[in-house]
Amino acid sequence: MMLLGCTAAPRPPVARPTVTHVNVVEDARGQGVCRRTDGESLASDLPLVEVMRQAVNPSLSRISWLLFHDSRAADDDARSQQLARAAHDLARCFTLLPKRAPARGERTEFELLSIIQAHNASALADAALQNDVVSQRHWYLHIKETCQSCHEQFRFGAARERGDIGWDTESAHSSSF
Numbered sequence: 001m002m003l004l005g006c007t008a009a010p011r012p013p014v015a016r017p018t019v020t021h022v023n024v025v026e027d028a029r030g031q032g033v034c035r036r037t038d039g040e041s042l043a044s045d046l047p048l049v050e051v052m053r054q055a056v057n058p059s060l061s062r063i064s065w066l067l068f069h070d071s072r073a074a075d076d077d078a079r080s081q082q083l084a085r086a087a088h089d090l091a092r093c094f095t096l097l098p099k100r101a102p103a104r105g106e107r108t109e110f111e112l113l114s115i116i117q118a119h120n121a122s123a124l125a126d127a128a129l130q131n132d133v134v135s136q137r138h139w140y141l142h143i144k145e146t147c148q149s150c151h152e153q154f155r156f157g158a159a160r161e162r163g164d165i166g167w168d169t170e171s172a173h174s175s176s177f
């Protein structure tokens with residue numbers, strides 16, 4: 001797989017002077033569920049492609065709008081909370097994604113990429129709560145890179161073309177999301 005050149009770790013939790021309450025509320029909301037941006041939780045038997053279409057892709061669009069097109073100040077509380085919420089939602093979908101690993105081929109690699117992505121999105125949520133714009137953009141770029149890495153291999157990759165990777169067996173829909 002393509003190794004990402006950056007070794008920066010998410011910053012350790014620090015005091016969050018303005019938005020301390022958010023994390024608790026967000027963490028209590030829908031643990032273990034992948035949600036759409038309208039808050040609706042995804043059905044447990046939804047295929048991977050629908051998870052991408054209904055939750056992952058709209059979440060990333062929302063994040064990118066909040067990061068690059070929102071007219072509010074970068075340290076605006078409401079903006080930070082919305083960004084943190086969207087990033088937490090994205091992280092949760094990727095935490096659950098290993099359950100959607102291909103039935104045939106390279107499961108470990110798929111799981112690893114899912115975990116890296118959950119980590120990237122959690123780090124972005126932390127950066128949002130710390131009002132750290134530089135770090136927010138940093139983790140956003142890692143998220144985009146990881147979307148691309150996984151797609152190169154599992155969505156468009158040669159192994160998939162050959163049929164060495166696939167979701168189309170009996171077990172493909174048996175795991176609960």
Ligand code: HEC
Pocket residue numbers: 048049052053056057060097110111113114117143144146147148150151154155167
């Ligand atoms: C761990 C692997 C993995 C990661 C990470 C990943 N994807 Fe995907 N994605 C896939 C696979 C595999 C498919 C193709 C599924 C299929 O066609 O059955 C896909 C398909 C898609 C599609 C096409 C849906 C359609 O309508 O056909 C979109 C859009 C998408 N992903 C968005 C994203 C975005 C945005 C990110 C990053 C935030 C992302 N994905 C991260 C594995 C991944």
